Amino acid sequence: MQTDFRNVLKERHKWGLQHQENGGLVMGCYSAMVPEELMWSCGVLPIQFLMSPGTYGESQAYLPPYTCDCSKSILEEYLDGTYRYLDGLMVSHVCETIRGLAGILSVRWPERFVHVFTAPACNDLGARRYIRAELMSLAEKLQSLGAAPMSPERLEEAISLYNTNRELINEIYHFRGQNPGAVEPEQVLSAVMSAGIMPRPQHNRMLRELLKTIHKGPERAGTRIILAGLLFEIELAEGNNLFSILRESNALVVWDDLASGMRYRLERVEGSKGDDPLDRLVESFMGPQPAPLRSPAERKAGQLLKAVREYGGEGVIFLIPKYCDPILFEIPTLIPILKENDVPSLCLEVSGSLSEGQMRVRVEAFMEMLSGSSADSIWA
Numbered sequence: 067m068q069t070d071f072r073n074v075l076k077e078r079h080k081w082g083l084q085h086q087e088n089g090g091l092v093m094g095c096y097s098a099m100v101p102e103e104l105m106w107s108c109g110v111l112p113i114q115f116l117m118s119p120g121t122y123g124e125s126q127a128y129l130p131p132y133t134c135d136c137s138k139s140i141l142e143e144y145l146d147g148t149y150r151y152l153d154g155l156m157v158s159h160v161c162e163t164i165r166g167l168a169g170i171l172s173v174r175w176p177e178r179f180v181h182v183f184t185a186p187a188c189n190d191l192g193a194r195r196y197i198r199a200e201l202m203s204l205a206e207k208l209q210s211l212g213a214a215p216m217s218p219e220r221l222e223e224a225i226s227l228y229n230t231n232r233e234l235i236n237e238i239y240h241f242r243g244q245n246p247g248a249v250e251p252e253q254v255l256s257a258v259m260s261a262g263i264m265p266r267p268q269h270n271r272m273l274r275e276l277l278k279t280i281h282k283g284p285e286r287a288g289t290r291i292i293l294a295g296l297l298f299e300i301e302l303a304e305g306n307n308l309f310s311i312l313r314e315s316n317a318l319v320v321w322d323d324l325a326s327g328m329r330y331r332l333e334r335v336e337g338s339k340g341d342d343p344l345d346r347l348v349e350s351f352m353g354p355q356p357a358p359l360r361s362p363a364e365r366k367a368g369q370l371l372k373a374v375r376e377y378g379g380e381g382v383i384f385l386i387p388k389y390c391d392p393i394l395f396e397i398p399t400l401i402p403i404l405k406e407n408d409v410p411s412l413c414l415e416v417s418g419s420l421s422e423g424q425m426r427v428r429v430e431a432f433m434e435m436l437s438g439s440s441a442d443s444i445w446a
């Protein structure tokens with residue numbers, strides 16, 4: 067069995083098409099804050115949109131120029147027919163851009179299913195009632211599209227499957243954190259991104275195979291860094307400049323807090339069998355995972371500092387897509403907290419106009435700063 071998840075990303079549409087051939091539905095999703103377990107239990111494969119960088123054509127006519135590449139890429143691939151096979155689209159309300167994009171898509175293709183799923187920001191009885199009603203209404207809508215009805219047994223099975231997946235990914239992260247260099251950061255990130263596009267039973271099998279192949283080797287010298295922010299580029303599959311630059315600068319990625327990485331709802335859906343699985347799913351949306359728009363940036367800072375302590379992180383590199391408000395809003399809170407705790411940081415724009423040369427200069431300057439160990443930040 068292959069263990070290189072970059073090949074999975076290269077063939078990202080294959081999984082959805084296969085699932086449809088077997089009689090299932092496929093839902094294009096943006097952000098992991100959507101109820102993937104519920105969809106899977108109804109026979110629906112949720113697939114996460116990935117970003118195809120490039121020059122966007124027709125989508126420019128529908129979106130303002132100050133829109134992130136991520137939403138341009140989704141719209142472009144909708145317009146050119148790449149996503150024609152999807153049975154619907156579901157976005158989580160992580161930012162106004164993606165909510166606006168869902169509106170554009172529902173006007174442009176009124177016959178297609180478009181759903182905005184909003185996970186509550188607060189954690190109280192009202193929020194629980196709201197999310198429970200949302201999940202039940204979603205199950206009915208999926209059924210009207212041809213999906214299987216929701217059942218506690220199937221939901222229980224799906225929760226268990228997704229929990230196993232989270233445990234396997236966590237195992238890889240912890241192993242990499244303690245043995246940086248044992249597995250390349252692209253491989254780890256591709257593994258998490260693949261979880262969003264292929265059925266979990268196959269993904270779990272591949273993760274187990276990958277775990278068998280990574281071994282503790284001789285300790286690699288380098289500067290231990292943590293990545294945070296957002297990186298959805300499909301070009302990860304082709305060989306991403308950023309990771310070559312990090313390697314050449316002797317940076318060892320020990321952890322990440324990327325939306326496409328460790329922040330991909332990797333906490334277990336808790337509770338034991340016998341409890342109502344829908345209630346457990348509801349609880350998971352109230353969970354502690356800090357996400358923009360849902361929790362104060364201070365919580366996220368706490369999570370970064372915890373990773374710094376646990377894995378000896380010497381600096382944090384924020385990967386910020388151009389015009390990405392949720393990430394940009396957090397930065398002014400995060401950097402001073404990191405600085406107060408003597409953790410230097412670098413802010414790096416990862417899409418748009420940044421060339422390889424510019425990125426290299428900034429990463430190398432940051433690495434030099436880290437070897438001088440001053441707790442400062444660089445905006446790039």
Ligand code: SF4
Binds near residue numbers: 387
């Ligand atoms: S603004 Fe940020 S979170 Fe929103 S769609 Fe764009 S890249 Fe994603």
